[in-house]
Structures are given as C-alpha cells and as structure tokens.
Amino acid sequence: MPVIVAANPKGGSGKSTSCIVLGTTLAARGATVRIIDADPQRTLGRWAEGKSIHREIVTTPRAGEDLTDLIDTLATEVQFVIIDVQGTANQEMAAAMSRADLVLIPMQAKTADAEVATRAIGLLRSQEKLFKRKIPHAIIFMRTSPIIVTREEKEIRESIANAGIPRFKAGLNERTAFSHMFAQKAGLGELTPAETNGLIAARVNAEAFTAEVIEVLRKGIA
Template sequence: MPIVVAANPKGGSGKSTSCIVVGTTLASRGASVRIIDADPQRTLGRWGQGASQYKDLVVTPTPGEDLTDLIDRLATQVQFVIIDVQGTANQEMAAAMSRADLVLIPMQAKTADAEVATRAIALLRSQEKLFKRTIPHFILFIRTSPIIVTREEKDIRQSIANAGIPGLSASLNERTAFSHMFAYKLSLPELSSSDTNGLPAALENAESLTAEIIEVLLGKKEDAA
C-alpha cells in the first residue's frame, strides 16, 4: 500500500497541514488511511483529540516504538499510510524516507525555504544510495496566493525545475479553511461555510492536490527518476 512522507527540516513548513488535508480527503473518498504523527510537536495528535469523524486516522507512536515497524504494520492494514515527521533532518526522517513510495517536500515559495528544502533532498539522496532505489519525490508549494503567482514564486519554481527537482502542479493556497481545520479540529467537509470564508475553493484545492498525488502514485505523472 502507498506510503507517503511529508518531510522538510524546517519547522512550520506545512507538513502537518499537507498530511491532514490529503489524508482526510482520501478518507472522504472512501479510502482507508492512517496518518502517523511522528513529530514531537504532536500537531496532528492534538487534531485527533477533536470531534472529527476522521480523528481515528491519526496514529501516534508509543514511546520507544520503532517508526519503521509501525509503518510496516500499518501498511498491511490500510490503503494509504501518510507520515508527518519532525522538522529536522534526523534518523526518523531517514527511516520514513526509506519506506516511502512518495516523499512530499512542502515549502513556501520563498528563497529561504528553498534553501532549507535542499537539506531534505540531500537526505533523500543518501537514502536512495543506501537502499539502492529511487525514491519518488516532489516539491509541494504551500500558502501560495490563489489569485496571482508572484515573481519570487515563478523564479523559485524555475530554479527548482532547472535543478531537476520535480514539483507538483497543484499547491496548497493560503486559505482560512486550512487553518480552521486545526482551530476546530475538523476536516474540510465538516467545517461550516458560515464560519469559514472560501470553503468551497479550499475543498476544490484539496481535491485537485489529492488527485495529482494519486496520479503520481499510479505512475501517471513523471516522477523523480
């Protein structure tokens, strides 16, 4: 079953948001999903303490539990395993990458974020050498404007493409609904349009991103190989 890892050494890079958006969107389509919260900040674990019908998607490793053992066990039980790892290039990030069918590297379209994201790429390359296999990976831009593409974003997308690093066409826009998922501990469809501006657009955004990720996993979109 597909294992998707969200990895970036920079804290606050959007890993948790990416995981919960994609995981709950897949679940709303009827897929069986587990989201491992391997980040000590436990952002997803706190989300899972809310009232969402999808709260049981989130799994928190028990103290001392080996992450790869947990990944391997869940991969035999559900269709999708999504992993949010700590915002630092450590052993757990490497372990998650070693099991990944797809690594997403969420980042803002900012020069500083692009420089930090290269650390995740370097760690991924080392895992590829260690395990002698290609690990498909894509940059996922987050907090982008739904209205205009800034010059900085265009330049960063171009520089990433020039470096041979693939990026997803879909991005997660800067939308109130994505922050409200954590404020109210609910999935997007469970939010109220009366409380959350732009909810239909956020739902469409989540669907387009999830659809593209499925295309990648099915091999219908060119990967990092």
C-alpha cells in the first residue's frame, strides 16, 4: 500500500498541515489511513488528543521503535501510510524516504524556503542512488494566496520548473480552516461555516490536493 512521506528540513514548512489535510480527507472518503507522527514536536500527536472521529489515524512511534519496521507493518494493514518526519535532514528522514512511494516536499513560496527544500531533494537523490530506484516526489506550495501570485512566487515557480523538479498544481492555500483543524483538533468535515470562514473553499482545496496525490501515486505505482 502507498507510503507517503512529508519531508523538509525547515521547521514550519507545512509538513504537519499537509499530512493532516491529506490523511483526514482520505479517511473521510472511506480509506484506511495511518499517519506516523515521527516529529519530536508531536504536532499531530497533540491533534489526536482531541475528539475528532479521525483521531485514531495518528500513530506515534514508541521510544526506541524502528521507524522502518513500523512503516512496513502499517503498510500491510492499511491503504495509506503517511509519515510526518522531523524537520532535519537526518537518518530518520532518509529511512522514511527509503520506504516512500511518494515524497511530498511542502514549502512556502519564499526564497529562504526554496533554498532549504533543496536539502530534502539532495537527501532524496542519495536514497535513490543507495536503493537504485526512483522515488516519486513533488513540491507542494503551502500558505499561498488563492488570488494573488507574488513576484517572488512567480520566480520560485520558474526556478523549480527550470530545475526539472515536479510540483503539485494544487497547493494548500492560506486558509483559516487549515489553522482551525489544529485549534479545534478536528477534520475539515467536522468544522462548521459558522465558526470557520472560507470552509467550503478549503474543502475544495483539500479535495483537489488529495485527488492529485492519488493520481501521482497511480502513475508511480503502475
């Protein structure tokens, strides 16, 4: 079953957001999902302490537990395994990448983020050489405006395209709903329009991103 890793050495890049949006959207569709919160900050672990109907999709590794063993076990039990790894280009990130059917590289459309994201791509390339296989991957822009594309964002998009780095068409925009998912420890389907502005647009955004992930996986696994 597909293993999806969200990786970027930069903290605050949007790894946890991309994981929880993707995981809960898949779960709401009826898929069986486990999100491994391998980041010491335990952002997703804290989210799972709430009352969401999807809270059991989050798994936190036990102390001393081998991450690759956990990934391999869960991949035999559920349809999708998603891993939120530590925001450091370390051995754990490399181990997760070694099992990945798809690596998401979340980043904001900022020059500083783009420079750091190249470290994740460099680590991915080393894993490809080590395991002698291509690892499908793509950048996903986070917290972008759905209305205005800044000059900096245009330049970064062009630079990524020129470098031949794949990028998702559907980024996750700056949406109140994505912040409320963590504040209320809920899935998008559990939030209400009365409390969350732009909820419908956020759901459409999440569905578009999830559909594109599934499309990329199908092409990569076929």
